[in-house]
Each structure stands twice: as C-alpha cells, then as structure tokens.
Amino acid sequence: MNYVRFNENGYRIHVITTDKFKTAQIHLRFMAPLERETVTKRSLLPFVMKAATENYKSKREVSKKLDYLYGASLSAGVTKYGKASVISFRMNLANEKYISGANNLFNDSLDFFSEVIYNPKLVNDGFCKEVLDEEKRLLNDEFESIYDDKIRYSLNKLTEHMCEGENFQLRAIGVKEDIDNINEVDLYNYYKEVLNNDFIDIIVVGDVDANEIKDSIKKHFNFEGDRNSISIVDKEERKIKEVRYFKETQNISQGKLNVGYRTHIRRNEEDFFPLIVMNGIFGGNPSSLLFRNVREKHSLCYYVASRLDNNKGLLQVYAGIETENYQVALDLIREQLKDIQDGNFDEDSIELSKIAIINNLRELQDKLSANAEYFYLMTITDKSYTLDDYMELVNNVTKDEIVRVANKIKEDTVFFLTNEVNE
Amino acid sequence: MERKVFEHINEEIYYEKLDNGLDVYIVPKPGFNKYYATFTTKYGSIDNKFIPIGEEEMITVPDGIAHFLEHKMFESEEGDVFNDFSKYGANANAFTSFNRTAYLFSCTDFFKENLEILLNFVQEPYFTDENVEKEKGIIEQEIKMYDDSPDWQLFSGVLDNMYKDHTIKIDIAGTVESIYKINKELLYQCYYTFYHPSNMLLCIVGDVDVNQTLDFIKKNQDDKDFKEMKELERNYIFEDNNVDVKDNAKKMAVQVPKVIIAVKNGEANLLGKEAIKRELAVGVLLDFIFDGSSEFRETLIKEKLINATFSYELSFEYSFGHVLIGGDTKEPEKFISRIKDKLLDLGKMDLNEEEFKRIKNKSIGGFLSSLNSPEFIANQFTRYKFNDVNLFDALDILEEITLEDVEKVKDIFVEDAISVMKIMPE
Numbered sequence: 001m002n003y004v005r006f007n008e009n010g011y012r013i014h015v016i017t018t019d020k021f022k023t024a025q026i027h028l029r030f031m032a033p034l035e036r037e038t039v040t041k042r043s044l045l046p047f048v049m050k051a052a053t054e055n056y057k058s059k060r061e062v063s064k065k066l067d068y069l070y071g072a073s074l075s076a077g078v079t080k081y082g083k084a085s086v087i088s089f090r091m092n093l094a095n096e097k098y099i100s101g102a103n104n105l106f107n108d109s110l111d112f113f114s115e116v117i118y119n120p121k122l123v124n125d126g127f128c129k130e131v132l133d134e135e136k137r138l139l140n141d142e143f144e145s146i147y148d149d150k151i152r153y154s155l156n157k158l159t160e161h162m163c164e165g166e167n168f169q170l171r172a173i174g175v176k177e178d179i180d181n182i183n184e185v186d187l188y189n190y191y192k193e194v195l196n197n198d199f200i201d202i203i204v205v206g207d208v209d210a211n212e213i214k215d216s217i218k219k220h221f222n223f224e225g226d227r228n229s230i231s232i233v234d235k236e237e238r239k240i241k242e243v244r245y246f247k248e249t250q251n252i253s254q255g256k257l258n259v260g261y262r263t264h265i266r267r268n269e270e271d272f273f274p275l276i277v278m279n280g281i282f283g284g285n286p287s288s289l290l291f292r293n294v295r296e297k298h299s300l301c302y303y304v305a306s307r308l309d310n311n312k313g314l315l316q317v318y319a320g321i322e323t324e325n326y327q328v329a330l331d332l333i334r335e336q337l338k339d340i341q342d343g344n345f346d347e348d349s350i351e352l353s354k355i356a357i358i359n360n361l362r363e364l365q366d367k368l369s370a371n372a373e374y375f376y377l378m379t380i381t382d383k384s385y386t387l388d389d390y391m392e393l394v395n396n397v398t399k400d401e402i403v404r405v406a407n408k409i410k411e412d413t414v415f416f417l418t419n420e421v422n423e
Numbered sequence: 424m425e426r427k428v429f430e431h432i433n434e435e436i437y438y439e440k441l442d443n444g445l446d447v448y449i450v451p452k453p454g455f456n457k458y459y460a461t462f463t464t465k466y467g468s469i470d471n472k473f474i475p476i477g478e479e480e481m482i483t484v485p486d487g488i489a490h491f492l493e494h495k496m497f498e499s500e501e502g503d504v505f506n507d508f509s510k511y512g513a514n515a516n517a518f519t520s521f522n523r524t525a526y527l528f529s530c531t532d533f534f535k536e537n538l539e540i541l542l543n544f545v546q547e548p549y550f551t552d553e554n555v556e557k558e559k560g561i562i563e564q565e566i567k568m569y570d571d572s573p574d575w576q577l578f579s580g581v582l583d584n585m586y587k588d589h590t591i592k593i594d595i596a597g598t599v600e601s602i603y604k605i606n607k608e609l610l611y612q613c614y615y616t617f618y619h620p621s622n623m624l625l626c627i628v629g630d631v632d633v634n635q636t637l638d639f640i641k642k643n644q645d646d647k648d649f650k651e652m653k654e655l656e657r658n659y660i661f662e663d664n665n666v667d668v669k670d671n672a673k674k675m676a677v678q679v680p681k682v683i684i685a686v687k688n689g690e691a692n693l694l695g696k697e698a699i700k701r702e703l704a705v706g707v708l709l710d711f712i713f714d715g716s717s718e719f720r721e722t723l724i725k726e727k728l729i730n731a732t733f734s735y736e737l738s739f740e741y742s743f744g745h746v747l748i749g750g751d752t753k754e755p756e757k758f759i760s761r762i763k764d765k766l767l768d769l770g771k772m773d774l775n776e777e778e779f780k781r782i783k784n785k786s787i788g789g790f791l792s793s794l795n796s797p798e799f800i801a802n803q804f805t806r807y808k809f810n811d812v813n814l815f816d817a818l819d820i821l822e823e824i825t826l827e828d829v830e831k832v833k834d835i836f837v838e839d840a841i842s843v844m845k846i847m848p849e
Contacts, residue, residue: 352510
C-alpha cells in the first residue's frame with residue numbers, strides 16, 4: 001500500500017494505492033468551523049446537491065445514472081470533528097478490469113461527480129424549492145428517528161448535558177428548529193460560500209496511479225484559492241465543580257446508563273497513546289475491566305463499553321441494565337476506573353490492550369473507507385505518523401504513563417434513561 | 424483437496440471434507456492483512472425438536488437454547504475464551520440465527536494460534552450449574568435490549584404473524600421465562616447432537632498458505648474422537664403461503680409509526696440451484712419495483728409516505744422464506760395500501776429489457792463490492808452451502824437469469840401471503 005499527498009493551493013489530494021480491492025472510492029470533503037449560524041445549512045446542503053442536478057433532475061435520474069456506472073454508489077453526509085463540520089461525499093465504483101465493457105468507468109464516474117458538485121438543479125436564484133422541501137422533510141424525520149434508538153438517544157443526551165454552553169454541544173446534524181427557516185436562495189448562497197471558502201480534501205483509494213489521479217482530479221474539479229484550514233482540536237471546557245446527574249423516564253424495558261468524563265487529553269498530544277491503551281483496559285474490548293466485571297462477573301448487563309472522543313477530550317461509558325441496578329452498576333463502573341488510577345491492574349492487561357489496538361489498525365487497512373479516514377485524520381490533526389510509527393508509539397506505552405493519564409480523568413456527568421416503575 | 428477457480432472475478436476456493444465429516448473451505452486473499460475464520464453449525468433457533476445423538480425419541484427443548492449455548496461456549500474450564508483470543512490479538516465473536524450458529528475471529532497475526540483456539544473451544548463444551556445460572560442474568564439483559572428495539576419488535580412481530588406453527592416464531596434469545604428452564608444437561612444434549620463435525624463448516628478467508636493450513640486443521644481434527652453420527656433427524660415444518668395473522672400492531676415509546684409488510688414464500692422446500700435462482704429472481708423483481716431508480720419509489724417519496732428508513736429485503740432458507748418491505752411512515756394506512764396495491768397488481772408492471780439490464784449490472788457490481796469483505800465471503804458462503812449452493816456459482820446464476828425467470832416469481836405476491844405489522848407511538 002502506498003500513500004501520496006499533493007498539497008495544492010487551498011486543497012489537498014490524497015491517493016492511497018492498493019490492488020487488493022475490487023472497487024475504488026473517491027471522497028470529497030469540505031471543512032468549515034462548526035458554528036451555530038451554519039450548522040443546519042451544512043446538514044441540508046450535501047443532500048440537496050445529491051438529489052438533483054441540471055442534467056439529472058431527480059433522485060430517480062441520479063439513481064439510474066449510478067446504476068449505469070455499474071452499480072456505483074454516491075453517499076453524502078456531514079460529520080463533526082472537534083471544532084469542525086465536514087461535509088462529505090463518497091463515491092464507490094467497481095474496478096474496470098473486473099467488468100467487461102467498462103473501460104473509462106473511472107473517468108465517467110468523475111464526470112458525474114463533478115456534475116453533482118458544480119451543477120445542482122437551480123430555479124432562478126436558488127435551489128429548486130421542491131427538492132429543498134423534500135430534503136427538509138427527510139432531515140426532520142432523521143431527528144425524530146434518533147429518539148427511537150434508545151441507546152443512541154441516551155448517549156446523545158449525555159453529550160448534550162456534558163457540553164452545555166460549549167460549542168461542541170452543536171451536533172453535526174444541526175438544530176431541528178432551524179430547518180423551516182432555511183429557504184432555497186439562502187442555501188444556494190451558502191453553497192457558493194462553501195465552494196469558495198471551505199478547505200477541501202479529495203481522497204482516492206484503490207488500484208490507481210497517483211499521478212494519473214491527480215491529473216484527472218484537476219481536470220474535473222477546480223478548488224484553487226486561498227482557503228483556511230482549521231484546527232479541529234477543541235479545548236473548550238466547562239469547569240467541573242461536581243458531578244451532575246440527569247434522568248429521563250420513558251416506557252422502556254431496560255435502563256440505559258451513560259457516564260461522561262473529561263480526559264483533558266487531545267489526539268495531537270503525547271498522552272494520546274497512553275490514553276488509548278488505558279481505554280482498552282477500561283472498556284474498549286471483551287477483555288476489558290468493564291466487560292469482565294460489570295457484565296461477566298456480576299451479570300449486570302449484556303452491553304457495556306467505553307469510547308473516546310479525542311478531538312474534544314471525552315470518555316463515555318454506556319451500558320444497558322436492569323433499572324433497579326442503577327447504583328450498583330454506577331459504583332462498579334467507578335470502581336474499575338479507580339483501580340486503574342490506583343495502578344491495580346497487571347502487565348498482562350496492558351499487553352492485551354496494545355495487541356487489540358494494533359490488530360484493529362491492521363484490520364482497518366483492509367477496508368477502503370478506513371484507509372481514507374486514517375490518512376484524513378492524520379492530515380487534519382497535523383500529524384504524519386506512518387502506520388509503523390503509530391504502532392511503535394502504542395507499544396512504548398508504560399504502566400506509569402497509563403496511571404498518570406488515568407488520574408487526569410474526571411467524572412463530569414451521568415445520564416440515565418429509565419422507566420416509570422423505578423423513578 | 425479440490426480447487427475451483429473463478430477467473431473473471433479473480434477468486435479461487437479450496438475444499439475438502441475431512442474424515443470426521445467436517446467441511447473445510449479456504450478462500451485465499453493475497454495482500455489482505457486480515458485473516459477471518461468462521462466455524463458454523465447448522466443449528467439455530469428453529470431446531471427446537473430433534474432426536475438427540477444416540478437416542479430414539481424426539482425431544483423438544485426450551486426456547487432460546489441454541490443462543491444460550493452460543494454464549495456458554497465462550498467459557499472453558501480454564502476461563503474466558505475471549506482472553507485466549509486477546510493474547511493473540513484476535514477479535515472474536517459469535518451469532519445465532521434461525522438456522523445456524525457461527526463462531527468467528529479476525530486477526531492480523533498469529534493466525535494458526537487463533538485457528539487452534541477456535542477449533543478447540545467450539546469442540547470442548549464446558550457447562551456447569553454455576554456458569555449456566557450466571558449467564559441467565561446477562562441474556563435477560565440482552566432480551567430486554569431487544570424488547571426496547573422498535574425495529575426488532577417490528578421484525579419479530581411480522582414473523583409471528585406470518586407463520587402458524589413454524590418455529591421461526593420463537594425468539595432467537597428465547598424469553599426471560601424460557602431461559603430459566605435451561606440447564607446443563609439439556610445444553611449437552613443439544614451440543615453433542617448438533618456440534619458434530621459432520622453438521623459443521625469451517626471457512627477461512629485470508630492470505631494463507633492453503634496446504635499448510637489444511638494440514639494443520641487435519642492434524643487438529645485427527646487428534647479428536649467423535650461419536651458415530653447417523654443422519655440428523657430434524658423436525659422441519661413446511662407451511663403453505665397463507666399467513667396466520669394478516670394485521671397486528673404494538674405500541675412503543677417511538678415518535679413515528681413503523682410498518683413492515685411481509686410476503687410469505689410457500690415454496691420453501693427448494694435446495695441448490697433451483698432455490699438460488701428463485702431467490703435471485705425475486706431479488707431482481709424487488710429491485711424493479713422498489714429500487715432508487717423505480718417510478719414507484721419516486722411516487723412514494725412525492726407522496727411523503729417514506730423516508731431514508733425505507734428498505735426491502737428477502738430471506739429465503741430451507742423451510743421458510745419471506746420478503747420484507749417497510750420503514751418509518753407518518754401515514755401508515757396509506758403507505759400499506761399503496762404497497763399492497765402495487766404488489767397485488769404486478770401483472771400490469773412492464774418489465775422491459777433495458778431496465779432488466781440496468782438492474783443486473785447493478786447487482787453484479789454490488790456483488791463484486793461485497794467480495795472485498797472477508798466477512799461477507801465467509802458468512803454468505805456458509806449460508807449458501809447449508810442450502811447446497813456455492814456462493815461463487817451464485818454469480819454465474821445471476822448472470823444467467825432471464826426476464827422470464829423474473830416474470831415467473833410474480834406469483835409469490837398474492838393477498839393471502841401478505842401480513843402487516845405496525846409499531847405505533849403511545
């Protein structure tokens with residue numbers, strides 16, 4: 001596998017060459033600050049662009065075109081990375097050499113991609129109102145559906161409470177109340193801003209030639225210009241005086257317990273590596289303390305795990321429990337962290353955690369999009385670890401470092417979704 | 424050992440049936456970091472009635488026992504099997520479905536060591552009264568997690584509607600009541616009957632040395648003794664395509680109604696090429712009706728009857744089969760009637776050659792993309808094999824399907840075969 005990055009004026013082209021996949025991927029990402037005024041527009045925009053173009057005037061036409069490109073697919077979305085909101089488009093296409101009669105597939109696909117980016121369907125000075133209304137309806141429905149997935153809903157609520165008053169409280173999906181107030185002219189004007197001001201990354205993964213790709217991209221897209229890249233690392237933090245508790249009741253069968261911590265560590269700091277090893281020991285895999293003790297030993301839950309957001313410095317634990325076991329489970333979770341902070345864990349568990357992290361990294365290399373994501377993340381956090389560097393840094397982590405970073409971690413908020421019976 | 428090459432998709436597969444009856448398949452994947460292996464038994468939640476190995480009479484076991492067994496396999500006399508895998512950097516997991524239970528791992532190093540752990544832990548059951556008791560609390564929480572999942576309730580609700588007696592009506596994890604009836608004796612009975620190598624399939628996908636790997640597996644298996652196993656006597660129930668309940672609803676803490684419309688397949692006794700052809704033809708027909716390029720989909724969107732959650736799929740196995748169509752909708756009754764009207768009027772629908780070509784191209788492209796995934800290869804390969812077909816042959820069959828084949832399967836869509844399930848806000 002080979003990685004090449006071309007730093008152009010205002011944008012970057014990344015090419016990851018590998019011949020083990022039967023398909024290729026092209027990613028197009030637009031980065032801007034995560035801000036209240038634009039967050040919802042950014043959530044709507046990529047879908048409006050993808051829904052209709054001047055030459056493919058409906059979702060149906062777009063879909064047919066993709067089908068003819070041998071089942072190519074195009075997906076759009078918006079993601080939060082710390083302080084940034086990233087609009088992304090991703091195209092999957094078959095490698096020409098496996099399909100007879102498909103020469104020029106890559107070029108044809110880029111033609112279409114370029115159409116989607118530069119040629120949205122317009123009416124007078126704005127987007128087509130019908131198209132926009134449809135995407136507004138779908139976005140509204142998306143907000144509502146989050147409520148129905150209780151695990152996801154409760155984790156979102158934890159973050160919402162934890163980051164009250166902070167920029168990070170903004171979700172990439174936007175704010176539901178904004179939707180009705182966005183009109184087709186405003187959004188079109190914002191679209192022009194995005195094309196002119198956002199910092200852009202194009203990532204191609206597959207059995208391709210880097211220089212050919214660069215030329216092809218430049219033929220199909222013009223992103224030249226002075227654009228500012230953003231530092232995504234978010235260091236804003238509410239001062240924690242004491243742990244805050246929030247509860248919500250719904251008619252559900254199982255309680256969803258969520259505990260949030262501040263790690264005070266970001267992914268571009270040296271402590272990042274001890275932190276991820278620590279998280280492996282704490283709740284990152286089936287050999288972790290949370291899994292072994294809260295689930296296996298005490299039979300309190302089926303799922304329990306911990307996850308990190310390393311752009312913001314958060315550690316979050318989530319578990320599904322019997323509602324009356326709230327205190328028992330919470331105490332046990334706290335006990336596992338305390339054990340790590342006190343150094344009550346053996347060298348074996350450190351080894352296991354490191355091995356798991358390295359194994360996962362290697363496995364991800366077998367996924368097209370994970371490859372793209374790895375190099376993208378490296379780039380936007382100004383780090384240039386090769387995979388080997390990264391693995392070495394993981395392996396060098398010591399027990400002392402783990403204990404030290406564990407002691408930086410402070411509990412911030414608890415959110416419990418429970419049922420009426422045990423309120 | 425047999426070797427089969429699939430030139431135009433650049434894949435090959437090796438196969439051997441071992442002396443003890445175990446089917447072993449190896450799919451080399453040069454250049455891949457990941458090794459992936461699945462060890463699957465043709466035993467799932469529908470197999471609740473069978474003649475245990477060495478016995479004469481049929482027995483019926485508590486609901487959820489196949490799934491319970493899956494959980495308990497990970498506990499060995501030495502401790503937690505997950506730990507053994509972790510030492511060699513592997514990710515291990517398992518799943519129980521209606522008709523199979525799979526144990527699997529992925530790793531990027533120490534492949535042989537991890538393979539040995541897989542073969543050994545699945546073939547060395549260890550159940551005690553204590554460890555069985557302990558698992559009940561965990562599985563109870565798993566059941567409750569699914570109780571709170573509207574999508575799962577929708578799915579299991581419509582299955583319950585469609586089938587009268589078929590054991591697909593049983594929840595895979597059982598119920599809180601049924602799992603408390605499980606004990607170690609029953610677990611052993613199920614285990615020794617269904618986990619016999621002749622009822623299992625080992626599939627390996629990765630950058631392996633095929634001969635060395637096969638020798639390693641053979642040596643591991645030769646060192647073990649297995650009781651003589653004659654034909655496994657199951658109790659398959661074959662129903663016609665008339666559904667038991669046409670319409671049902673449940674209230675849950677959701678904001679938007681969720682609907683699923685199911686169509687029952689009456690011809691569920693097919694195997695081999697015939698079965699796959701029917702399955703693929705129905706898949707093409709569904710694409711004709713519902714995919715992103717269809718006129719009907721556009722109508723549903725224009726009428727605001729569907730959103731991003733709309734989906735359709737089919738599941739055709741031996742003894743059961745159905746098509747499922749559904750999603751979130753703000754107008755459940757209108758949505759249901761639109762879909763039903765469409766399905767019952769397929770005679771009017773024009774299946775032309777151009778559309779057919781487009782859909783075929785898309786399916787072939789989709790299939791190619793799936794071949795990037797070792798998980799897809801191993802899991803689907805096993806599923807198809809248990810139904811007597813080779814996954815890679817399915818691609819050939821897909822390429823051979825004609826418009827006439829697709830016209831023929833329109834007959835699945837009849838009024839009596841349709842059942843509807845709704846999850847409504849409180």
